[in-house]
Amino acid sequence: MQVTMTVNGASFTSDVESRTLLVQHLRDNLNLTGTHVGCDTSSCGACTIVVNGEAVKSCTLLAVQCNGAEITTIEGLASNNALHPIQEGFREKHGLQCGFCTPGMIMASWQLLERNPNPSDGEIRHALEGNFCRCTGYDNIVKAVQWAAQNS
Amino acid sequence: MGKLIGESVKRVEDRRFTTGTGQYTDDIVLPRMTHAHIVRSHLAHARIRSVNTAAAKSADGVVTVLTGEDFKDIGGVPCGWQVDFKDGTTMHEPKHPILVADKVRHVGDAVAVVIAETKGQARDAAELVEVDYEELPVVTDATEALKAGAPQVHDDLPNNMVFDWELGDQGATDTGIANAHHVTKLEIRNQRLVPNAIEPRSYIGDYDAARDFYTLYTSSQNPHVIRLLMCAFVLELPEHKVRVVSRDVGGGFGSKIYHYTEEALVIWASKQIGRPIKWTAERSESFVTDAHGRDHNTTAEMGFDDAGKITALRVRTDANLGAYLSTFSTCIPTYLHGTLLQGQYTTPAIHISLNAVFTNTTAVDAYRGAGRPEATYLIERLMDTAAAEMNIDPAELRKRNFIPPFDGVNQPGYQTQVALQYDSGNYIAAMEKALETIGYQDLRREQEEARKQGRYLGIGFSSYIEACGIAPSAVVGSLGARAGLFESANIRVQPTGKVSVYTGSHSHGQGHETTFAQLVADNLGIPMENVEIVHGDTEQIPFGMGTYGSRSLAVGGSAISRSLDKVKEKGAKIAAHLLEASVDDLDFADGKWTVRGTDKSKAFDEVSLAAYVPHNFPEGMEPGIEFNSFYDPANFTYPFGTHIAVVEVDPDTGTVTLQRFVAVDDVGNIINPMIVDGQIQGGVAQGVGQALLESANYDESGQFSTGTYMDYAMPRADDLPSIEVSQNVTPCPHNPLGVKGCGEAGTIGATPAVVNAAIDALRPLGVTDLEMPLSPPRVWSAIQQASA
Numbered sequence: 001m002q003v004t005m006t007v008n009g010a011s012f013t014s015d016v017e018s019r020t021l022l023v024q025h026l027r028d029n030l031n032l033t034g035t036h037v038g039c040d041t042s043s044c045g046a047c048t049i050v051v052n053g054e055a056v057k058s059c060t061l062l063a064v065q066c067n068g069a070e071i072t073t074i075e076g077l078a079s080n081n082a083l084h085p086i087q088e089g090f091r092e093k094h095g096l097q098c099g100f101c102t103p104g105m106i107m108a109s110w111q112l113l114e115r116n117p118n119p120s121d122g123e124i125r126h127a128l129e130g131n132f133c134r135c136t137g138y139d140n141i142v143k144a145v146q147w148a149a150q151n152s
Numbered sequence: 153m154g155k156l157i158g159e160s161v162k163r164v165e166d167r168r169f170t171t172g173t174g175q176y177t178d179d180i181v182l183p184r185m186t187h188a189h190i191v192r193s194h195l196a197h198a199r200i201r202s203v204n205t206a207a208a209k210s211a212d213g214v215v216t217v218l219t220g221e222d223f224k225d226i227g228g229v230p231c232g233w234q235v236d237f238k239d240g241t242t243m244h245e246p247k248h249p250i251l252v253a254d255k256v257r258h259v260g261d262a263v264a265v266v267i268a269e270t271k272g273q274a275r276d277a278a279e280l281v282e283v284d285y286e287e288l289p290v291v292t293d294a295t296e297a298l299k300a301g302a303p304q305v306h307d308d309l310p311n312n313m314v315f316d317w318e319l320g321d322q323g324a325t326d327t328g329i330a331n332a333h334h335v336t337k338l339e340i341r342n343q344r345l346v347p348n349a350i351e352p353r354s355y356i357g358d359y360d361a362a363r364d365f366y367t368l369y370t371s372s373q374n375p376h377v378i379r380l381l382m383c384a385f386v387l388e389l390p391e392h393k394v395r396v397v398s399r400d401v402g403g404g405f406g407s408k409i410y411h412y413t414e415e416a417l418v419i420w421a422s423k424q425i426g427r428p429i430k431w432t433a434e435r436s437e438s439f440v441t442d443a444h445g446r447d448h449n450t451t452a453e454m455g456f457d458d459a460g461k462i463t464a465l466r467v468r469t470d471a472n473l474g475a476y477l478s479t480f481s482t483c484i485p486t487y488l489h490g491t492l493l494q495g496q497y498t499t500p501a502i503h504i505s506l507n508a509v510f511t512n513t514t515a516v517d518a519y520r521g522a523g524r525p526e527a528t529y530l531i532e533r534l535m536d537t538a539a540a541e542m543n544i545d546p547a548e549l550r551k552r553n554f555i556p557p558f559d560g561v562n563q564p565g566y567q568t569q570v571a572l573q574y575d576s577g578n579y580i581a582a583m584e585k586a587l588e589t590i591g592y593q594d595l596r597r598e599q600e601e602a603r604k605q606g607r608y609l610g611i612g613f614s615s616y617i618e619a620c621g622i623a624p625s626a627v628v629g630s631l632g633a634r635a636g637l638f639e640s641a642n643i644r645v646q647p648t649g650k651v652s653v654y655t656g657s658h659s660h661g662q663g664h665e666t667t668f669a670q671l672v673a674d675n676l677g678i679p680m681e682n683v684e685i686v687h688g689d690t691e692q693i694p695f696g697m698g699t700y701g702s703r704s705l706a707v708g709g710s711a712i713s714r715s716l717d718k719v720k721e722k723g724a725k726i727a728a729h730l731l732e733a734s735v736d737d738l739d740f741a742d743g744k745w746t747v748r749g750t751d752k753s754k755a756f757d758e759v760s761l762a763a764y765v766p767h768n769f770p771e772g773m774e775p776g777i778e779f780n781s782f783y784d785p786a787n788f789t790y791p792f793g794t795h796i797a798v799v800e801v802d803p804d805t806g807t808v809t810l811q812r813f814v815a816v817d818d819v820g821n822i823i824n825p826m827i828v829d830g831q832i833q834g835g836v837a838q839g840v841g842q843a844l845l846e847s848a849n850y851d852e853s854g855q856f857s858t859g860t861y862m863d864y865a866m867p868r869a870d871d872l873p874s875i876e877v878s879q880n881v882t883p884c885p886h887n888p889l890g891v892k893g894c895g896e897a898g899t900i901g902a903t904p905a906v907v908n909a910a911i912d913a914l915r916p917l918g919v920t921d922l923e924m925p926l927s928p929p930r931v932w933s934a935i936q937q938a939s940a
Contacts, residue, residue: 017272033179034172038350039435043861046350074172087170091162094830098661099169100351100402106170125869134350134403135661137837138869140830
């Protein structure tokens, strides 16, 4: 089936199998490998991206459901080579180690700050509880989001 | 010390990881690449009557289908460490077949592989492979597997024994227990865990017929070891014709140390089909094929005299190693567990007797901490239990038994009863700092007040020690390791004074590109951006033993330190020549060699350029500055610390809430405090995970009942409080950096502290023991039973 979507500001039209997950489409067809796959049950959040202004796990959508969608992935978050404050925050506060969960964690944080520009510690933990990080113990991720909130 | 060492320099690698431009193995796409899907057993134990691949072979897009028959002439993956029976008999070591032909021995055992043009086609065709099984009886528990009449995992290996093993003085220990004023005894189940790196394992095999050359891209913690094992022991390939590349890896925690059958599979099959093959585990595959951790059944007894001094420790353990022997599996319950039973205490007699056992389960190997968490758990649970039984404060009981401080220089190392010599330690200092940080006396008063209000607060301790910086080759060789455990580092000074460092250590989250660059830049007096740290490619790096056992800085960093010495020595010779001075008259500081007492100097980049433009070099002076070092440590390193957990238990629901966690660790000298804090925090999170949430479970038919993230609970952001970490510094006396390693400390220390805290909370209700994980139903049941 043919599907057209705008990803990080550029329009892409592709032929995809109807069963293709959005995350597979991004990774395999559009070569946007910054979005990761960590599980097969929509539990880990590594594939979180922004579709039409909402953070979603891109393994829960079919590519064909996203015809006409406006999508932002981790590759589209920085503008003009300047890191987004959330990206800066993760670096500043050591909010990542292996980096595998990081793109999804950053996109989920983006959603949180859109809705709540000044979240508390507890609100951040609640908002990110759909994203696994096995490396950091989350403390520095919370600090990274707080840093981003203060520096946005 | 320069101006970078000791600073929390922000990480070099974060730019690519925060922008989605890292390159993990599954991100790599090669021309003409095919995709593999593995047909795995859904049964835990069954004889294979037949495998019918006809339908799969004719399915859309299928390139080939292979079964165990195709691999009959290939021996399989061996173990990397030989631990023999007590009587000297060689351990039982069945090789792990790449695809099994005779019988499957655990759920997830690999039976066939479909290789197709796309991942979807491979998966579709795999559905068409028909395997006819004859089901066999199943055993999944180590202790059950030892009983007469238990199902036999390997038909030719009696009683499911891998080996039996002991360490320590049995006679003295039995006497110490028999004559003790008080004996504390615990039956401990240290449950099976799944490491769960968030990046699933991923491999690409690429055979280039034109060059007769193989390339394996792999999510591995140690590419050289994979190459060595695969070439020398599995596929018999010429090592110089094989390149193994492992660049960005999304976490390991031990599970990516080992040589996995799928690595050999994609390399071997790539040659058969003449095209690259990618295999990436689905999470459900990871759950049943990544090596698991822990899984000990233990009886532990500790004797005390009337002053609360430990008289002896006796341990009996059945260690479940699963259906096959993973690379390091045999040394984990033995040389990384039995040897740590001294803990931080002056225990005068220790004995461990252990059975290593085959079962119809996924292989068990090192998971973060690897043996040391199991040792620490039993010792520290015994300490808090004994303290309660003897009515002594648990901190006080530890203080009465701590080994006194020793720095390994002015005071000798501490010889344990279980074969190790600790390098340096100041256990009381870590305890005192932890007590002060948490506000211990106030906390006990708060606990009393809370109890009056019907609230159950608990305080739990853990004073752990670990053996890291793995490992002195001569020592591990004498204990059965089939490899040395040194590390290499090559430093190439480029003509413009830029520096490339090729390390055999492997970063999969540890931040070596930053820490190692700090070390090199400071030593050479050059900016960090002039240093590139290269890891994870056998074509670039001379040799490497990889990263595990908290060894990267202690062993890999020491190798870099050795090469830095050689670089500076050669640089001084060139500078002396350029300055027409004697080497002895030069000082090296701030990146330049200066003739002492003058303003004549040559900067590092000037010397570097001269090294490669040697127009007037004297006879005998070689051009270039490039040095390689192999560093073999003189001893293990012994980080230690005290962790204190504070929990509140809701007696109506059994819910355990971790309120505070204080970790005071001593990992020797520190290069990047930010990274060390991060390693400890992340380690603690995994230790807390074992205590409260995680458990890998098999049902009676051998089905793996915790095979998704909906069934296997791991800590999420809202499960944890902020982990309060700080460090003392007792330098390692035997490596050039004075460092000990910090990767596993948190995981080793945390688990018993949390469980001890929960039991402490519930003692007024009569609860004296809890089995991990402390799930609400389990805790609630324990409360009901205690009050019944």
